[in-house]
C-alpha cells in the first residue's frame with residue numbers, strides 16, 4: 001500500500017503505461033485514481049467512452065486485496081475479463097451464467113488472494129454466500145458501475161442496486177467508487193442518497209463532444225436521404241446507422257450495398273456467429289457501415305467511426321447521446337445525423353403505450369420521449385440543448401445544424417389555430433392523415449364518408465403541402481398543444497393549453513419549414 005501522494009501518482013502512471021499501454025491519463029482520471037487509491041470514496045460522472053474503467057482498475061491494482069466491481073451488464077463481463085487477462089491483470093467474474101464448479105473456482109482464487117479484480121452481478125453480490133466470502137477476503141475497493149441503476153426515475157432502474165448501501169454498512173473501511181454516464185442532478189442526488197455517498201468526492205467530466213457535429217433533418221425518404229448524406233460527406237468512412245426494427249436494419253443494409261456502400265447488418269435476431277463476424281469485420285476493416293438496432297454498440301470501441309446516423313427517433317436523449325457518442329472517439333471531426341418525422345413520434349408513443357411495463361415506467365418513458373422531441377424541434381443550438389439536459393450550461397456551439405443554418409421561426413398562431421380547430425370539429429376522433437386531408441381540402445373517400453367537406457375548416461390550409469402540415473403538427477405535439485390517443489386509432493386530441501391558442505390568448509412560435517433535401521446538402525465539413 002502506498003501512502004505518499006507523489007509515490008501513488010507515479011505508481012498509477014507507471015501502471016497506465018506498462019499494463020494498459022497508454023501514455024497519459026485523460027481528463028480527471030489521474031485525480032480520481034489517486035483519490036480512490038488513498039482510500040477515498042468517489043462519485044464519477046463521465047460520458048460513455050470517457051474512460052471510467054481505469055478509474056477503478058488502477059486503484060484496485062495499487063491497493064492490496066481484490067477490487068470488487070458491481071455491474072449489471074452480465075453480457076459484457078466475459079469480454080472485460082478477457083481484455084484484462086490479455087494485459088496480465090488477474091480478473092474473474094461471478095454471475096448467473098456460470099456453473100457451480102466455475103463459481104467455486106473463482107471463490108477459491110479469491111480466498112487465496114489470487115485475483116486483482118472480480119466483476120459481480122448485484123443479485124449475486126447480495127447473496128449470503130457472497131457477503132460471507134467478502135468478509136474473509138481482503139477487499140481493495142468496491143466499484144459500483146452504472147450507478148444510475150439505483151435511480152427509480154432513470155431508464156435503467158434495478159431494485160437490487162438500492163440494497164447496495166449495505167456495502168457501506170458492512171465494509172465501512174473499504175473505499176467505494178460509483179460510476180455513471182447519466183449526470184442529471186436528480187440522478188446524482190439519488191445515487192448519493194441511496195448509496196450513502198455523502199462523503200464522496202464528486203468528479204464531473206464535461207459531457208461535451210466538441211468534434212461531433214449534430215444534424216437533425218426532416219424525414220421525407222429516409223433511406224435516400226441517408227444515401228445522399230453518406231455519398232456527400234462520408235464516402236469510404238466507417239459509420240453506424242441505427243434503425244428501430246430488425247427488418248429495417250436488413251433492408252437498409254441491402255439498400256446501401258446496392259448503391260456501392262459496404263454495409264453489414266447487426267441485430268439480436270441474427271445468428272450469434274454471423275453477428276460476431278459482422279462486428280469483427282466492422283472493427284477490423286476500414287470504411288464499413290454497420291446497420292444496427294441499439295443492440296449494437298455496448299462495449300464497442302472503434303476510434304475512427306466517422307458518423308452515426310439515426311433513421312428512427314431514439315427513445316431518449318440519453319440513448320441519442322450514448323449512440324452518437326460512438327462517433328469520433330479519436331477526436332477528429334465526426335457527424336451525428338438523424339432523420340425524423342411525425343411517424344416516428346406516433347410509433348414511439350404507440351410502443352410505450354402497448355408495452356407491458358407498469359404505469360410509472362410508461363410515464364417516465366413518455367417524459368423522455370417528450371425531451372428528445374423537444375431536441376428535434378428546438379430552434380436553438382442542439383449541443384446547448386443536450387448539455388443543458390445533462391445539467392451542464394453552455395453557449396451556442398457553432399458546430400451543429402441550428403448554429404450553422406439557423407432555422408427561422410414565425411408566428412404560427414394562425415396555422416396552429418387551423419389545425420386545432422379542425423381537430424375540434426372532427427370531435428377529436430381522427431388521426432393526422434385525415435385531419436391534414438381536411439385542411440388541404442382533399443376530397444378522399446373517407447372525407448366524403450364523414451361529410452367532412454362540409455366542415456368550415458375544409459380547405460382552409462390548401463396553401464401548404466402535406467409534409468409542411470406534418471412538420472407543423474409535430475411541433476404542436478412537441479409543445480404539448482396536441483396529444484395522440486392510442487386507445488383510439490391514434491386520434492389527435494386537444495390539451496388544456498391548446499384551448500388558449502384557439503381563444504387567441506396564447507401565441508405559438510414555430511419553425512419555418514425547410515424542404516427535406518435542402519437540409520441534408522451541407523458541404524462536407526473541413
Ligand code: ADP
Pocket residue numbers: 022023024025026029046047048049050051052053054301
Ligand atoms: P467508459 O466505461 O467510460 O465508457 P472505457 O473505460 O470503456 O469508457 O474506456 C473507453 C476507451 O477509452 C477504452 O478503449 C479505453 O481503453 C480507452 N481509454 C481510457 N482511458 C484512456 C487513456 N488515458 N488513454 C488512452 N485511452 C484510454
Ligand code: ZN
Pocket residue numbers: 380381382383384396397398399400401402403404
Ligand atoms: Zn450549436
